[in-house]
Amino acid sequence: MTTPGRRSSTFTRLLRHGFTDASTSARLLDSPALAPVHTDPVLLDALGATADPDLALLGLVRLVEAQPADDPAERQSLLDTLLAAKPLRDRLLGVLGASEALGDHLARHPRDWQALVTYEAADLHPGVEEFEQGLADATDPVSLRVAYRRCLLSIAARDVCGTTDVAETAAELADLATATLRAALAIARAAAPEDAALCSLAVIAMGKCGGHELNYVSDVDVIFVAEPADGAFGGDGADETKAMQAATRLASHMMRICSETNVEGTIWPVDANLRPEGRNGPLVRTLSSHLAYYQRWAKTWEFQALLKARPVAGDPELGEEYVATLAPLVWQAAERDNFVPDVQKMRRRVVEGIPATEIERELKLGPGGLRDVEFAVQMLQLVHGRADATLRSGSTLEALKALAEGGYVGRADAAQLDDAYRFLRAMEHRIQLYRLRRTHLVPEDEPGLRRLGRSLGLRTDPVAELNRAWKRHASVVRRLHEKLFYRPLLDAVAQLAPGETRLSADAARERLVALGYADPAAALRHLEALASGVTRKAAIQRTLLPVLLGWFADSADPDAGLLGFRKVSDALGKTPWYLRLLRDEGAAAENLARVLSAGRLAPDLLLRAPEAVALLGDPRGLEPRDRDHLEQEILAAVRRSDGAEHAVAVARGVRRRELFRTAAGDLIGSYGTEESPAEADPGALVDRVGNAISDLTAATLAGTLRAVVRAGWGDELPTRFAVIGMGRFGGHELGYGSDADVLLVHEPREGVDEQEASRAANHVVAEMRRLLQLPTADPPLLIDADLRPEGKSGPLVRTLGSYAAYYRRWSHVWESQALLRAEPVAGDADLGRRFVELIDPLRYPAEGLGDDAVREIRRLKARMEAERMPRGADPTLHAKLGRGGLSDVEWAVQLLQLQQGWAEPGLRTTRTREALAAACAAELLSTEDASVLDEAWVLATRVRNAVMLVRGRAGDTFPSDGRELAAVGRYLGYEPGTVGEMIDDYRRITRRARAVVEELFYGAAG
Template sequence: MTVPQGRRSSTFTRLLRHGFTDPSAAERLLESAELAPVRADPVLLEALGGTADPDLALRGLVRLLEAQPTPAGRRELLDTLIAAKPLRDRLLGVLGASAALADHLARHPGDWYALVTYEPQDLHPGVEEFERQLADATDPVSLRVAYRRCLLSIAARDVCGTTEVAETAAELADLATATLRAALALAGAAAPDDAANCRLAVIAMGKCGGHELNYVSDVDVIFVGETANGADERKALQAATRLASHMMRICSETTVEGSIWPVDANLRPEGRNGPLVRTLSSHLAYYQRWAKTWEFQALLKARPVAGDRDLGEQYVTTLAPLVWGAAERENFVTDVQKMRRRVVANIPAGEVERELKLGPGGLRDVEFAVQLLQLVHGRSDTSLRSGTTLDALKALAAGGYVGRTDAVQLDEAYRFLRSMEHRIQLFRLRRTHLVPEGEADLRRLGRSLGLRTGPVEELLREWKRHTGVVRRLHEKLFYRPLLDAVAQLAPGEARLSAEAARERLVALGYADPATALRHLEALASGVTRKAAIQRTLLPVLLGWFADSADPDAGLLNFRKVSDALGKTPWYLRLLRDEGAAAENLARVLSAGRLAPDLLMRAPEAVALLGDGEGGGLEPRGRAQLEQEILAAVRRAESAEQAVTVARGVRRRELFRTAAADIVGSYGSEDAPARPDQGELIDLVGGAVSDLTAATLAGTLRAVVRAGWGDTLPTRFAVIGMGRFGGHELGYGSDADVLFVHEPREGVDEREAGQAANKVVAEMRRLLQLPSTDPPLLIDAGLRPEGKSGPLVRTLASYEAYYRRWSLVWESHALLRAEPVAGDEDLGRRFIELIDPLRYPAQGLGGEAVREIRRLKARMESERLPRGADKTLHTKLGRGGLSDVEWTVQLLQLRHGWAEPGLRTTRTRAALAAAREAGLMSEEDTAILDEAWVLASRVRNAVMLVRGRAADTFPSESRELAAVGRYLGYGPGHVGDMLDDYRRTTRRARAVVEELFYSS
């Protein structure tokens, strides 16, 4: 009810100020004579206002006062509240957070005395202290009362901040332990013969076993029984079963005092269908033969809590090797991941967003991620074998299995979510994990967590923030490929010893295990965090290196990169956490010389191998590259410095492209299927051509800026030719170009020509400066008059030359001309100029066709190296690049005027267009395309493996094997590779004979 402003009393105003949401009702309660001390004492009102729900706290206090049996008892309670701050904070804090405990105090009004003591030794009671507090319980009802009294003390410490959430959870687990012992004692007292004839151990599982129990939760247990006093095993197990059943009923059944909590034994072997109590040997036999993956995960938290302690310890010790060997089971990691997905899938659709425990980003995501990491790495690292989530997370961070920042964020999120869960359950002492929807419930929950300014808004914001963190890190840790790879290692390999390392190196095919072992010792020895992470990474990396033709080189290169980047905080974190980065690096470092050489000159490029921000192997487009290079040119102080920066970009992007090519060729854990070979060759050709164009554009801008400022006296354009113009450059290709210029209005042609020639000379000089980077050689040999002609001509000069003097070979060469840098309008007009030459109206005459054939024959006879195997030369050999390209280009010269699809600079696109136009059969097209792609791939493979270009297969066996691995041929199949190449090119040559020479 809203009270008009003028009629509000001073008490009403004070209550409103202290956070009461219904100050009118509170004022009525305070009008009684017995509550006059509360009404008059500002300290008490302030204490009520400091609770999670002041209205609830006041109502609970009124009920507690009314329940006191005598007026003297009421006065004592009020006087103590006023005089003793500890009691005031504890009692009112509980009353403001828990209606259920207020009900308990109303039924047992003397239990408030349990909150009076506030001595340091009483703050964190253990199992023994709780046992003493439960010792007087003689039946299930009195046990429940004593249990709630202990719970009252735990809640008081919790809501006052005396204990933090992990300590509260541990106290709840200790209270559950003491309660199980008391219940078993009651069951034994009721059946002394049963107790005498068996040994019974109670093993806590789940949150109770992990010392992280909730306020309201099933207590998961497993029972182990053995004979005692010479009893028959069958009778002993029957006796143990009766004791276990009675103990469960004492805890689970509802009485006038409610229930304590259900005791759940469904985690036992065979679940509900299995016997409640088994012998230790029966347990062992089951886990050895029949247990599923999730059952070993559950055993991670197993802890003896009641009954025969020796038997309980024996149970845990006996099963530990099975628990910590579970990760070696086939499909272990994927089984655990599937189980987590099933849990999420089974949440009712309307509850997913409110599910604090099981939903995405919830508590279970943290627990599953931690447990999976424990089971994988804990086989050989005993520091990880904790049943408590936060302790295990801390150990994982200390061992380098989880990044420090990730661990801190997970820890904070887990504590916040567990605190929410505790306070939600504390209100009614009901088992729930759903975040409430009502405004009042959310306000109480937020205030109970210390959020006072805008409790509802702050609570929802913090909740969403923490669940977002958990979801992100769960995906990162729980599904990272490295985890499954580590799980597949033999137990001794997860942490490398010298002996195990040497044996594994020999078995994996390392040619020099002694040297490799020295690399391993240098990388993994010591007690630093870096060494700890390396010890986790190396066993897996060794296997990936061994999947290459040169594992020794892979390991050596990894050491070099690690030496260069080992002190960089993100490097090892990237390999451990960031998707497939570790596998990608292993593939790249062991695939040959080019990519590692590029990486050694810029080790920070390792970041490209990840899948996080800034990572990724997708080549960047020409526009992006030009933008970056031109921006760097503007900042450079000289042309030399500008070109150095452009070379740095080129180096990085060449590495990105080479890495994408290698990873695509090898496949990966995430994508084991190899992509289409044509797609890979198009990726490399397009990426290297775009990168070359961007580098030339940056060099041109640097030259003009250094010599003329913003504007050159003549318009200037670079025309790509050959494989450059066709977007088909390989790693070792030169860049064939033409240079064209056109004087600006008012500029003398001689002055323009001198400027253009200076630009060309300076571009060539800058690009040929000594450098450790792969060379970028520009070749203008396809210009008019060849090497005898001027390097650069005006557009008008080109037009005059082509009109009067052009030869057939020049029309042929112009088929692949495309502007790549400089003045775009001038480049476009150059293309308009040459189109009639390369796509002559009505096609080529018979004499021109014969001339093309003569040119090809002469080129092959002059340029094919003496003694070269024509069946294996990728460029000039039988069915190689020249055969396919000249065949396609002859079709373009003859039919391009009539078929627009043929007017392309790209070989594969022209092949497809010829098929569409009916100039080639689909089978012939496929044969030529396959041969061209294969020959191009071989050339790229040779450059990647040897670090220098060549047109034939390498002769050295390890290099030849590396080329084979790149092409998809495993160990021992080099002969198959060569046979396949010869067969593919032989078929292509047959098509060339028909299309190029016969038609």
């Protein structure tokens, strides 16, 4: 009799060993079946090591009780062996603790436990032949199921004990399925020998069985191919029909043997729905019929399915011929129209079809599930496997390894995917093993999650650890699936012709000529330098270059694009992230191609700051940074710098990077990419560039000012000092080649002598100009102070009081006009604000301008046009001073500001387009006229920006060189060969603008 104290002690021990139903388990331990061993601690320890100790104990009691009653020695043999042999104990109890279904099998077939006793070398990794031996005695569906479960028992034992890993287990399951299909076909043939004599039938495994990665319970996907048996017919037309009928009967019988349920349950469904025409198509076809279907009618997904096709049963020669015949079609599938988008769309449809109540638990089909890994790998195989036979594996993990070795997937990404896939497959295996049911849903109940977690070796807090690990791996899969499966480069590679995916010398030369490369010999040398050799870097380049060549060719100067790419690649050759970025991240490769082939400025900037390539892979990397952030970065760098020259060099480095960011964003916004089409609003691009360069210039001047003050005076200058932006700088309209027009103002601090303050201010100005003019390969940043009082004859910097005295006594109308664009950009903010207060009455004079002032402005404009237009320049094509160009529009708008700014607050802006819009809103000019002026101003600004981007130096007219002119055209949105249309459009738009200006400017009332 069990005393209460002993019962309590037993309960405590059971709970400590992982049992959850201590009362029931204690009763089972005390049952007669386990009487000889129930006190042995070895047994309790072994049960506690299983996934579900309660389930393992129940299974063991049932197994012992099921031993023949008339043979007590059999029961004793089981118990003695169980305690004496640790390998058997671990295998048997491990299976019983993980699989209720296999426990039921052992209870029905109590001698099958002996299949786990021996553990010879051949047992560790059996193949098809060993499984065929295990099924050899099966002569009917019932005995086949029993033999199948016995073999499955040994696979599960190796799995739960960790003797095999998840990939080996899946391969063993596929081999067992192969042996089972062969045994089922043999039974079907024996039942209908007359049908077997009429045809040769081959069974082609598809899906996970074909890929050697089967689950415990899964549909076994197959396709049947048959031919009339040699010598079975006399040769009339009915022979093939009779053979197909016979083959269909054999195939149908074979499927029923595996799929139907009898007293021993079922094995698994055999699914032939991947065949041509699916359920609506004939179950069996001849090889020629299969070929005709795939050549004419097959959909993209059907070729994806054929990736895993493998002959497994029936006529081996016919099966091999089937695979060999269809393989070329599989590796041509990526060339189909919309191949990549079609596969992506199919994956999205699968996710959309998952019930909302299940999607969070769906291990296979849901986001971050197994199918995400498989689809990404298969897509990469189909695209790159056309030219690289090493990728043509039916196994997901083998293919992933080959993709990593070939440089198509990053090593770290591949390792993470491999790890996640193995974990998720292990979860799937253990979920299915429990009741041998086809499911991919993670349990919701606590006991189910606990058993699953423990089966995977998670013992401290199985449920919490399982959920954390599952979510972590699913997150990795989801992230990498998005990265690889929706990789823009993939679609571009898929669109290449087969011969274009490998850069053999002859094929490459022909393609270079066809793409319009002017110097194919030089281009071939670049390709050889980039892609030759067996290094991983060369392998990735061989993946990138065929696509990049096409993108370079979609520009005015593909040779320059390829040369720039080689220079950047040489500069970043030892940088591990560079090629990985181009291969994996967003539209980085296409963005780089656009930037390198669009002109000289952006590539020159990039070659001096090659690490800026990283900006091209960041979805927000090409968005300009605002002035505050730029100024903070530059000022922080100045504080860390050793001396003013070093500080300004650092500031120039920031400027170089940010100029590249702006230029790259401008080019890509103008050209567009597959992922980001060209922006429809040229005005928005102009505003973005003008704001970005103006903010960058202001931040650079702020940093230079701080560096000079810090070097000469430490924390504080003896006088307050402010930089006032003028012209395009003050109007936030700087272009890539613009000087920084400024006024410089200071005011002595309290207690500081005015002469000392003046000396300090002049030193600051001189030093800033010196530092900014130090030799550099970057675009220059020149401080131009010619708009100051008295022009070049006047002092570079004045006090606020001096400005006030000058403007009160000597100011000219042109100075009032120039001050319309004055805005503080750097230095003392309060001093800048007071300067603006000082000049507002001059630039927005009460009651507007008198007639004399208006006549003076008109006279000045006429003089400027006559004196400053370059000799020989075409006035219809000069973007700054020409007819309907920048000067025309700006002077007309500024005249309105001088006349009406006192009455219309909207006109009190330094920005041309804002003032134009305000004048339209105030009905000072019509909507149509405002639109005409705005269009011309934007176009002229873009022409100047384009010239700088293309030539690398500033210019106000269209280039005369044909390639440069074509590049300007591409930037402005014109297709190759339409530069004449571009010139005509420019003249038409500016002619209309000139007409509006003449009416507005010269016809305006005094």
